[in-house]
Amino acid sequence: MANHAIVGAGAYVDFYKAKRYPGVLSWILSTDHKRIGILYLASMLSFFLVGMSIGFLMRLELIAPGKQLVDPQTYNAFFTLHGVIMIFLFIVPGLSASFGNFFLPIHIGAPDVAFPRLNLLSWWLFIAGGTLAVLSMFTGSGPPDTGWTFYAPYSIRTGTNVILAAFAAFVLGFSSILTGINFLTTVHRMRAPGMGWFRMPLFVWSLYATAWMQVLATPVIGINLLLIISERLFGIGVFDPAKGGDPILYQHLFWIYSHPAVYIMILPGMGAISEIMPVFSRRTIFGYKFIAYSSITIAALGSLVWGHHMFTSGQSYVASTIFSLLTMLVAIPSAVKVFNWIATMYKGSIHIEAPLLFAMSFIFLFSVGGLTGMMIGTLSFDVHVHDTYFIVGHFHYTMFGGMGMAFFAALHYWFPKMFGRMYNKAVAKMAWLMIFVGFNTLYFPMFILGWLGMPRRYYDYLPQYQGGHVVSTIGSWILIAGILIMLSNLIRSLRTGEKADGNPWGGTTLEWTVPSPPPLENFEKIPHVDRDPYDFEGVSAR
Amino acid sequence: MNTIDGLTVHHHRDYTGAKIGMWVFLFTELLLFGGMFILYSVYRTVHAEDFHHAAMELDTLVGTMNTLILLTSSLTMALSIALIQTGRKKSSILCLVLTIAFGLWFMVNKYFEWGAKFEHGLYPGSEFLLQHSQGEILFFGLYFTMTGLHGLHVLVGVGVLSVVGFKMLNKPYEDIVFAGPGVDKLEGAEIALLGKSGQKMWSSEVIDDSVERVSVRLKYRPVGKRVRKEDYALLENSGLYWHLVDIIWIFLFPLFYLIT
Amino acid sequence: MDNNRTDQEHTGFDVYVLTWVTLLILTAITVTVAGMHLGKLSVLVAVVVATVKAGVVLYFFMHLKYESALFKIMVYVALGTLMIFVGLTFFDILFR
Numbered sequence: 001m002a003n004h005a006i007v008g009a010g011a012y013v014d015f016y017k018a019k020r021y022p023g024v025l026s027w028i029l030s031t032d033h034k035r036i037g038i039l040y041l042a043s044m045l046s047f048f049l050v051g052m053s054i055g056f057l058m059r060l061e062l063i064a065p066g067k068q069l070v071d072p073q074t075y076n077a078f079f080t081l082h083g084v085i086m087i088f089l090f091i092v093p094g095l096s097a098s099f100g101n102f103f104l105p106i107h108i109g110a111p112d113v114a115f116p117r118l119n120l121l122s123w124w125l126f127i128a129g130g131t132l133a134v135l136s137m138f139t140g141s142g143p144p145d146t147g148w149t150f151y152a153p154y155s156i157r158t159g160t161n162v163i164l165a166a167f168a169a170f171v172l173g174f175s176s177i178l179t180g181i182n183f184l185t186t187v188h189r190m191r192a193p194g195m196g197w198f199r200m201p202l203f204v205w206s207l208y209a210t211a212w213m214q215v216l217a218t219p220v221i222g223i224n225l226l227l228i229i230s231e232r233l234f235g236i237g238v239f240d241p242a243k244g245g246d247p248i249l250y251q252h253l254f255w256i257y258s259h260p261a262v263y264i265m266i267l268p269g270m271g272a273i274s275e276i277m278p279v280f281s282r283r284t285i286f287g288y289k290f291i292a293y294s295s296i297t298i299a300a301l302g303s304l305v306w307g308h309h310m311f312t313s314g315q316s317y318v319a320s321t322i323f324s325l326l327t328m329l330v331a332i333p334s335a336v337k338v339f340n341w342i343a344t345m346y347k348g349s350i351h352i353e354a355p356l357l358f359a360m361s362f363i364f365l366f367s368v369g370g371l372t373g374m375m376i377g378t379l380s381f382d383v384h385v386h387d388t389y390f391i392v393g394h395f396h397y398t399m400f401g402g403m404g405m406a407f408f409a410a411l412h413y414w415f416p417k418m419f420g421r422m423y424n425k426a427v428a429k430m431a432w433l434m435i436f437v438g439f440n441t442l443y444f445p446m447f448i449l450g451w452l453g454m455p456r457r458y459y460d461y462l463p464q465y466q467g468g469h470v471v472s473t474i475g476s477w478i479l480i481a482g483i484l485i486m487l488s489n490l491i492r493s494l495r496t497g498e499k500a501d502g503n504p505w506g507g508t509t510l511e512w513t514v515p516s517p518p519p520l521e522n523f524e525k526i527p528h529v530d531r532d533p534y535d536f537e538g539v540s541a542r
Numbered sequence: 543m544n545t546i547d548g549l550t551v552h553h554h555r556d557y558t559g560a561k562i563g564m565w566v567f568l569f570t571e572l573l574l575f576g577g578m579f580i581l582y583s584v585y586r587t588v589h590a591e592d593f594h595h596a597a598m599e600l601d602t603l604v605g606t607m608n609t610l611i612l613l614t615s616s617l618t619m620a621l622s623i624a625l626i627q628t629g630r631k632k633s634s635i636l637c638l639v640l641t642i643a644f645g646l647w648f649m650v651n652k653y654f655e656w657g658a659k660f661e662h663g664l665y666p667g668s669e670f671l672l673q674h675s676q677g678e679i680l681f682f683g684l685y686f687t688m689t690g691l692h693g694l695h696v697l698v699g700v701g702v703l704s705v706v707g708f709k710m711l712n713k714p715y716e717d718i719v720f721a722g723p724g725v726d727k728l729e730g731a732e733i734a735l736l737g738k739s740g741q742k743m744w745s746s747e748v749i750d751d752s753v754e755r756v757s758v759r760l761k762y763r764p765v766g767k768r769v770r771k772e773d774y775a776l777l778e779n780s781g782l783y784w785h786l787v788d789i790i791w792i793f794l795f796p797l798f799y800l801i802t
Numbered sequence: 803m804d805n806n807r808t809d810q811e812h813t814g815f816d817v818y819v820l821t822w823v824t825l826l827i828l829t830a831i832t833v834t835v836a837g838m839h840l841g842k843l844s845v846l847v848a849v850v851v852a853t854v855k856a857g858v859v860l861y862f863f864m865h866l867k868y869e870s871a872l873f874k875i876m877v878y879v880a881l882g883t884l885m886i887f888v889g890l891t892f893f894d895i896l897f898r
Contacts (some may be wrong), residue, residue, distance in 0.1 A: 114559050183567045188872070189559035216883045219570045223577035227687065235667030236683035238581055244676025250582060252891050253577050304886060316897035322890070324890065442670070565873060569880035583888060584895050588810035588871040602833070609829050617822040620863045624815055785864045790854045796848035 014420065018520040026123075031116035034518065036123050037102030038418065043123075044098060045487070047130060052480060053080040059442075059476040060467050065307035065461055073457040076145035077160075079457055081137060083148030084165060088172045089130050091403050092261060095268035096214075097126070097179055099410050102418060104183060106511040109192025109529060111521035114185035118178050125175035132168035136161045147457065149258070152239035152250040156231050163232055166420040173218045173225075173257075174177045176264075180214030183207050192510075194529035198289065201509045201533045205292040206271025209299040213260045213267075218302065221257030226251065248313050255306035263302040265399060267295055269406025270337055273359050276413050277341045279507045281348025284534040287340040290384035294333035295471075301330045308377050312386045320379050327377035334370055338363060353505070354428035358409030361436050365401025369394060372447065387457075389468075390450025396443045408435070408486065409427045415490060416504045421497030422518045427489040433480030441475025508539050546743020548763050557775050564779040568786045571695070578688050582797060583731050585680045597801045599664065600685070604655050605799035608648050609791065615644030616788045619703075619781045626774050631710065638707045638777075641784065645700040658684075685798055692794060695787045702780045709776065720756040728756060821862040828855050 015034050019026035027035055058078050061069045069076070099118065113119050137143040137257040140161035146154055150169075150311055155162050187208045191200070200208075228250075230236050231347075237243030239250045278285045287289065307315060307323030341363055350356070372394040376382045385391065416422050445468040450456075452463045461469070510529070514522060586593050600766035622637035663670030666686055671679055721730060733756070749756065832851040836844055861867040866877060 114556065115563060118563075177567075177570050181563050181570075184566050185559050188562055189556055215566055215570055216573055216880060219572075219574035220577045220887070221572050224689075227578075227581075230666075230687060234665075234686075236687055237666065238585075238683050238687070239680045243672070243679045244585075244589070245680065245683075246584070248587075248894070249581060249891075252894065253580065256887050256891075257578075287698045303883065304890065307890065314898075315894040318897035319890070319894035322893055435839075562873075562876075565876060572880055573884060576887065579884075580888055580891055584891065587892075587895060602836075606829070606833055610826065613822065613825045613829065616817055616825075616859060616863050620818045620821075621815060624818065647829070686824070782864055785859050788863075789859050793852050794854045796832055796836070796852050800832060800848050801845060802834070 002528070012515055013094055013122050013358050014515065014517040014520055015520045016517060017035055018212040020391070029120070031112070031120050032520065033101050033113050033116065033119060034418075034522075036119050036362050037098055037100070040093060040101060041098040043127060044090050044093055044131065047085050049083055049136075050484065051090060053084040054065050054085070055478055056138070056282060056490055057472050059473040061459075063473045064463075064466060065463055066351065072111060073142070073145065075208075075459045076457075077137070077143035080144050080147050080165075081133075083536075084133055084144075084169065086399075087148055087261075087265075089126075089133065089170050091265040091399055092172070092176055093126060093179070093263050094403055095407055096183070096207055096210050096264070097122075097176075099414060100179075100183065100203075100210075100268055100274065103414065104186060104204060106397075106514065106518060106522050107131050107204050107509055108187065108190060108195050108207055109510055109523065109527045110186065110190035111523065111526070113182045114189055114536040115182050122175045122178035122182070125171055125178065129168045129170075129175060130171035132164055132171060134166035135166060138535035140164060147255060150225070150228055152228065152231070152245075152247040153241055155228055156240055158359055160256070166228050170222055170225045170229075173222045173227040176214050177218050180211040183211040184215065185449050187211075192526050192529055198292070199531075199533055201271075202274035202285065202288070202291050202295075203268070203509075206267045206295045209295040210264050210267045210409075213264050213299050213303065217257045217260040217264070220253055221261075224253040224257070226279045227288060229255075229416075239340045239488070245442040248310070248315055251310050251313055252306070254452035255309045256303075257425070259306035259309065260299070260303045262398070263298055265403045266406075267298060269362070269403045269410075270281065270295070272406050272413070273341060275343045275507075275509065276310070276355050276409055278534045279413075279505050280351045280353060281345045282357075282506070282536055283344060283348035284532070284536060285340070286343035286346075287336070288308075288532075288534070291340050294336040298330065301326065306384070311379055311382045313362070314422055324377060324379040324382075328374065331370065331374055338367060338370075349506075353412075354423075354425060354432055355375075355413035355505075358405050358412060360373055361432070361439075362402060362409060363437065365397055365405055369397030369399075373398060385450055387455055388450035389456055392456045393443050393446030394452060395519060396446070401443070403440060408432075411490065414511075416500030417516045417518070418513055419494055419497075420500055421493050421495075422500045422504060423490050423493035423497055427485065431482050431486035432470060434478055434485065436482075438475050438477070438479030440480050442472050442479050443475070445469075445472045445475070503539075506536075506539055508536055510535050512539075560775045560779060561782075564782050568782060571783075571786055571790075572698075575688070575691070578684070578691070579793070582684050582688070582768050585677070585684065586797075586801075589675075589677025589680060592675050593681050593802055596674070596678040596681035596685075597798060599659075599788050600799050601655065601658075602799050602802075604651055605795055608651050609649045611629075611651070612788045612791050613643045615648070616785055618644065620782045623774070623778055626777060634777075635707055635710055638703060638710070642700050642703050642707070644728050645696050645703070645784075648696055649693060652689070688794055689798070691733045692787065692790055694788070699780070699784050702783065706777050706780050719758075728753070733758075817862060818862055824858055825855055828858075 015032060019030075021029050026040055030036065057069060058075065061075060061078075101113070140163075142160045144150075144155075144160045144162050144165040145158060146160075146162060150162065150166055155166075187200070187204060227236070227238055231239055234241075237245050238248055239245045241247060272290055274285060294476045305318050305323055305327045308327045311320050311324070341359075372390070376385060376391065377393060412423070412428055449465055449468040449472075452465065452468075454468070455463060500516050504516075505512070508526060508531075512517070513527070599723060618637045618640040621632045622641060625631075625634035625637060659665060664682060665671065666683055671682055674682075728749045730748060732746050732748050735743045737743050828851050832848055832878070835847045835851075838844065860877070864896060
């Protein structure tokens with residue numbers, strides 16, 4: 001570090017202070033990947049709170065049979081918007097757009113992403129799409145009631161505001177594509193000297209695999225949504241059975257995207273877990289290459305299994321059988337990851353901190369979600385529980401228990417790096433406990449309800465199901481209380497938290513070699529990488 | 543990134559990176575149309591007879607003409623890039639203008655083609671069309687959406703190429719930036735602008751260790767030796783887009799016009 | 803700064819004109835064959851010719867021939883993905 005003429009060591013200025021525009025403009029016009037990451041983080045969490053509130057109201061409505069709060073049509077709008085907001089505005093951009101934006105360039109030793117202005121555009125499109133989605137609730141002929149899947153032919157026939165909501169999803173897809181293009185190019189072109197493919201942190205590997213799926217799968221739902229819109233506007237007939245169209249083809253195109261989308265959501269989460277496990281076990285990751293390749297394998301196999309959402313749709317049994325078989329294969333790379341994380345902890349020096357607690361609950365909850373996924377991926381079983389609460393339980397365990405927990409884990413892991421402050425660790429652990437308990441109380445009864453035959457998306461139900469619904473609703477209260485405590489702890493720490501130094505966890509990847517928060521272009525000088533990502537030699541925990 | 547006398551010179555644009563980004567974007571376009579090709583191939587399999595029937599309504603002559611127009615526009619596009627690489631800016635811009643003209647010509651033909659269909663009452667949701675068989679309704683549903691979406695891409699392409707042409711008309715400049723390891727070799731030096739008689743009109747402060755980068759902006763006319771591919775990444779990338787639009791049409795043409 | 807023009811051999815104008823002529827010939831073939839009413843064979847010919855034409859545009863006009871392996875691999879990945887999407891969908895359509 002002797003031979004550089006850039007800013008001296010004393011002149012470190014963190015990126016918050018290095019601004020080009022005054023006030024809020026310094027954020028919404030910034031092309032700095034770190035600011036964009038934080039913009040995404042803040043906007044996604046806001047949308048998350050909206051989605052959570054709708055979910056809270058749905059659970060409250062379901063506490064007893066019959067009408068409690070809202071009428072059936074409003075309930076239909078609720079589950080549609082809960083799905084649209086949570087999926088398109090929270091978990092699809094997910095860890096990739098927030099933490100990915102912030103840490104991908106730092107992880108590979110680059111000053112920024114390959115196309116910084118495109119990056120800002122992608123956030124703008126995200127906000128535009130989010131605004132349109134919210135607008136669709138209040139304009140036109142009522143909020144959409146199709147479910148987040150916009151299945152034809154109902155989405156062609158319903159009188160509600162489907163066009164705007166579908167267009168919003170289209171715009172959000174575009175935003176996701178731009179992030180994908182950016183990350184792909186960044187990983188190929190911007191790695192620091194010495195940063196070979198197998199020196200990249202596993203988070204980067206997962207983002208790379210995700211980027212491929214974002215690029216190759218998202219356009220398919222894009223065209224599908226455009227077709228729904230033109231079907232409504234012009235009556236082109238491709239999904240309208242009255243004109244010979246085949247609604248099952250809508251489902252094919254929908255799931256060609258939406259199943260890979262599941263992995264778009266979860267893979268970056270798995271990447272974050274792969275960062276956290278070694279740091280809090282003080283041990284190098286077990287099976288680095290296997291985890292790296294398994295990300296690519298999940299991306300590849302995940303693109304071949306969309307038909308398992310359609311076992312009861314009327315697709316051919318040959319197709320169903322093939323899709324069921326392929327579905328079983330996805331379990332292999334997923335299990336590779338789970339076993340490697342656990343093996344990483346084996347004989348490690350384990351530090352119980354909030355990020356690790358969230359990461360461990362990720363492994364547990366994701367395993368429950370994954371194993372029930374094997375059950376419903378089995379053709380004969382799925383026919384019985386399809387469209388029941390079993391499915392609702394399953395995808396909340398994978399999506400919320402998976403991506404959601406990974407998101408919270410990442411939030412607690414990288415919080416000191418992003419904001420230069422440490423949160424109250426005791427409160428964080430308490431919030432984790434409430435979230436974990438609340439989560440299982442909320443979603444586990446759904447497996448039982450579904451097993452007993454409670455159909456999903458129903459406004460009303462038979463009295464025999466009430467027990468499960470009451471437990472589930474109580475769980476939602478615990479969960480929400482835990483989330484609110486967690487967020488308020490973090491938000492309070494933004495101002496009053498203890499100052500965090502450059503490497504509070506004793507991490508080994510490049511983000512821990514720069515001060516917290518990082519300077520404007522991340523590194524004083526582009527680093528020369530000469531060690532493996534999880535080499536703990538000479539890195540001390542504080 | 544080049545080296546001048548041991549100094550690292552950053553050119554702001556990463557040529558290969560931009561090209562990777564563009565190709566990846568083209569993949570998204572491919573998959574976007576791919577979704578529709580899936581629909582086409584399925585309905586074509588299910589309603590083969592009806593599709594044959596419906597395709598007779600389309601004018602093969604116009605289709606062929608439009609194919610030739612787009613193929614030729616692809617040639618002029620490729621030539622435009624080749625010309626700028628050898629420094630012939632004027633001819634390059636001329637070829638670009640020709641490409642745009644071909645694109646517009648294609649759209650004019652499309653306009654008349656669609657117009658004729660509409661006059662016959664053939665458009666999505668029309669009563670006349672609804673009297674036809676289901677396969678024919680689907681054929682025209684797909685025909686209008688796919689060629690419509692393609693036409694939209696041609697228009698976007700024309701827009702992009704016009705912007706690029708306009709940018710090329712304005713003289714290009716380049717920034718030569720000295721930064722990174724070795725920039726300290728410039729320490730103690732200064733940069734000056736000199737008048738005719740050698741008098742100093744302006745000079746910078748002495749470069750010391752607080753200087754992070756030295757940037758020199760050059761304006762120039764392209765001459766063969768002086769043109770670097772980095773300077774025309776924009777033209778090349780818009781060319782890639784234009785060729786992709788051509789490729790889509792290469793498939794649309796036989797699938798709609800030649801299956802009678 | 804001389805290393806900037808290393809890959810300019812491929813920009814020969816004759817290559818492009820030749821490419822264009824090839825494309826025109828292929829168009830003539832596909833239109834002629836379509837007029838001959840060969841039944842199912844004509845569809846096959848149309849698709850094959852279109853694929854060849856697309857390949858020619860890709861390789862010469864879009865310079866794929868001169869790009870590094872990375873670009874070629876990426877193109878094949880994208881095309882392969884599309885093929886798989888079509889193929890798996892047809893497992894449904896053909897056996898329904």
